[in-house]
Amino acid sequence: MSERYSKLFALSENLYSAGAPVVIAAGALQKDNQTGKVFAQLKIRNIQDKVIKAATVKITPFDTVGKPLGGTVDYQYLDLSAGRDTDFGQKTPVMLKKAAMRSFTVSVSEVIFSDNSIWTASNEAWEPLSAPIAPEKKFTDGELAKQYRAKYGADCKCIFKKEKDLWRCACGAINHDGERNCHSCQREAAALAALNMDELKADRDKRLAAEQAKKTKKIAMIAAPIVVVAIVAAVLISNFVKAQQEEAARLEAYNAAVALVEAGQYDEAIAAFTELGNYKDSAEQINETTYNQAVTLLESENYDEAISIFTKLGNYKDSVNQVEHAINLQTEAALLNDYRIAIDLLNTEPGTKEYYEAVAESRQLLVSLNGYRDSNELLQNFYTDIICALASNPKDNRYYQYDDEGKIIYDGVYTYSYHEDGTVDTFTSRPITYKVVSYDSEGRMLRAEADSMSAYYTYIYDENLGYGWYLDDENLDNNDLENANSYQYSYTQNGYYCNSYIIEMGWNLYAKNQDYYGATEIVFEDESKMTVYFSDSVKDYLNDREAISAIEELIYSLKNTDISPAIEMPLIISITPVVADDIPVLTEQYFQKEDLIRFSALFSVLDETAQKDYYKKAYDADKIALFSTIIPDMDTNLVLQYVDKSEQDNKTNFFAVLSNYMPLSDLKRYVEKYYENNNIARFTILLDCMTREEKQEWLKRAQTDRKTNFVAVLSNELLD
Numbered sequence: 001m002s003e004r005y006s007k008l009f010a011l012s013e014n015l016y017s018a019g020a021p022v023v024i025a026a027g028a029l030q031k032d033n034q035t036g037k038v039f040a041q042l043k044i045r046n047i048q049d050k051v052i053k054a055a056t057v058k059i060t061p062f063d064t065v066g067k068p069l070g071g072t073v074d075y076q077y078l079d080l081s082a083g084r085d086t087d088f089g090q091k092t093p094v095m096l097k098k099a100a101m102r103s104f105t106v107s108v109s110e111v112i113f114s115d116n117s118i119w120t121a122s123n124e125a126w127e128p129l130s131a132p133i134a135p136e137k138k139f140t141d142g143e144l145a146k147q148y149r150a151k152y153g154a155d156c157k158c159i160f161k162k163e164k165d166l167w168r169c170a171c172g173a174i175n176h177d178g179e180r181n182c183h184s185c186q187r188e189a190a191a192l193a194a195l196n197m198d199e200l201k202a203d204r205d206k207r208l209a210a211e212q213a214k215k216t217k218k219i220a221m222i223a224a225p226i227v228v229v230a231i232v233a234a235v236l237i238s239n240f241v242k243a244q245q246e247e248a249a250r251l252e253a254y255n256a257a258v259a260l261v262e263a264g265q266y267d268e269a270i271a272a273f274t275e276l277g278n279y280k281d282s283a284e285q286i287n288e289t290t291y292n293q294a295v296t297l298l299e300s301e302n303y304d305e306a307i308s309i310f311t312k313l314g315n316y317k318d319s320v321n322q323v324e325h326a327i328n329l330q331t332e333a334a335l336l337n338d339y340r341i342a343i344d345l346l347n348t349e350p351g352t353k354e355y356y357e358a359v360a361e362s363r364q365l366l367v368s369l370n371g372y373r374d375s376n377e378l379l380q381n382f383y384t385d386i387i388c389a390l391a392s393n394p395k396d397n398r399y400y401q402y403d404d405e406g407k408i409i410y411d412g413v414y415t416y417s418y419h420e421d422g423t424v425d426t427f428t429s430r431p432i433t434y435k436v437v438s439y440d441s442e443g444r445m446l447r448a449e450a451d452s453m454s455a456y457y458t459y460i461y462d463e464n465l466g467y468g469w470y471l472d473d474e475n476l477d478n479n480d481l482e483n484a485n486s487y488q489y490s491y492t493q494n495g496y497y498c499n500s501y502i503i504e505m506g507w508n509l510y511a512k513n514q515d516y517y518g519a520t521e522i523v524f525e526d527e528s529k530m531t532v533y534f535s536d537s538v539k540d541y542l543n544d545r546e547a548i549s550a551i552e553e554l555i556y557s558l559k560n561t562d563i564s565p566a567i568e569m570p571l572i573i574s575i576t577p578v579v580a581d582d583i584p585v586l587t588e589q590y591f592q593k594e595d596l597i598r599f600s601a602l603f604s605v606l607d608e609t610a611q612k613d614y615y616k617k618a619y620d621a622d623k624i625a626l627f628s629t630i631i632p633d634m635d636t637n638l639v640l641q642y643v644d645k646s647e648q649d650n651k652t653n654f655f656a657v658l659s660n661y662m663p664l665s666d667l668k669r670y671v672e673k674y675y676e677n678n679n680i681a682r683f684t685i686l687l688d689c690m691t692r693e694e695k696q697e698w699l700k701r702a703q704t705d706r707k708t709n710f711v712a713v714l715s716n717e718l719l720d
């Protein structure tokens, strides 16, 4: 096998965060040496009783010196059916866009169970659990390890260990604190935890003494008859006869061992030859039998065992080559297995809901097969465009793929309905339905709008577009796509900190959807009332007086600013209780995790120095999304400083965002400068901040000055 992949990085084993339903058993970053692409491979293990049907992981990429590459990648494993102690994810490559990525950190952010209940990660770090320790390793005295097994059972793999909210049983299984007995072997935690070393040592000594006494007795019993036989033999039979008898017995034993080989009872044969010591070619027979045993194991596809035995045989015969051969066969068998699954999936009845899921899964498998058999040819039948769908809420941005009928695959959230020509008509995830309102020439979606006016997706067919970009709908035309720097970046801030809570709130809820949510009526200081809706994940707070009063205070204060649109039907999306002393630490965590909502909420209560530090950190690290969420808090002088800085540093995206917050007089100064310098790109960015009248004046001026490129841009702007 050629070296198609190289492993760039491996995670510590068994990462765990207290309270999580899973451990990340293993993980690696792989590089495809043919395409240069990198992907992560994770093995995740269910460690509790509920069956898992989906799980989302969050990957933070780092470059070769461990510097964050910016952003995080969310990946959702779907259509699982993983019971306790079952692994998933190990066969699913998580393709990553950043080719410079050389390591990563990962956490599991959400797990959905088969009963549709959801576990959401807290802020607890994911850290490796300590490795299981075998009794032999724990007790340097082998007899003590033996005593441990005598006490707790011969199948003990390791020493009992309590860690975080888990305990590892002597059988190796992971259990939760709430479980009194091991879920796998039923051993009692209390009994394992109560190990008393003095007692164990005393038991060991008692056992050794008893064994010694037994041995002495046996020797004594054997010794007595030998004396008798020796006397009789000396008198009755010659040494020659005795030797002949012994030889006959050994020959019989040897022939019996050969018969065992022929019967395929290799273990028994090896034991018999070992007993025979130097007799005839017994030593050679042991090697030969061991070799034949490995060959048989290989033929019956027991690859691991065969490889282990051939490896032990060292240079005997062609064992070295056999190891390589067995590894190749094993790899081939794994590939063939995946290939067969992929083909089976493709044979799913077209048109059914299962079909799209099956096609998506098949495609993933075919990609992972990397040219095995005709997998690459089969992949030609799929559309491989990766589409970045840009949602009105950047958190919902997602990637799609289309199948060869032009239908969307690779999406476990929405249910799609199609027109007769195969193009998407609508997609639904209760309670919201999106209607596709425009398509490109290939029938792919360009824009879809929710029945509530506030939410929409626009679609970009460009593999190189970075994750997390969000376009104003008016900027989505082909000219803009060719010049990524001209994108207007914007973000709707809807996270607030109020009375020890971070409250994520959206407004206004579409009236038709209000039945789907929990609701409560709040009463403001001025006695006016409003109904507040609660999403599923926060419905426990409906009866939480403190949280409700924080929400009352928040909405009341927002209502008294001229916030637009006016708050009428607010929907509470998430609530995070925060201890005041933790704010600096949490702010930094949210910054690192690029949790825009929570970061910006806490940022607003930091002191000025801390705020300035974060502006600098976000700017230096090119974290445009984080930077955008906190500009509204920036004072004018600082805005102007950063405008100059982003101009010098040629950070066009920062410049574009900052220009929205420039005082009018300064804005005019910059427009004037770019006009004079014929910098049409910068001039165009600033057009967004101008009124229609101002644009008309500029058009006149450009016509007079015969600056045709400016005339073109301005007349185009004024057309709408």
Ligand SMILES: [Zn+2]
Residues within 6 Å of the ligand: 169, 170, 171, 172, 173, 182, 183, 184, 185, 186, 187
């Ligand atoms: Zn156990």
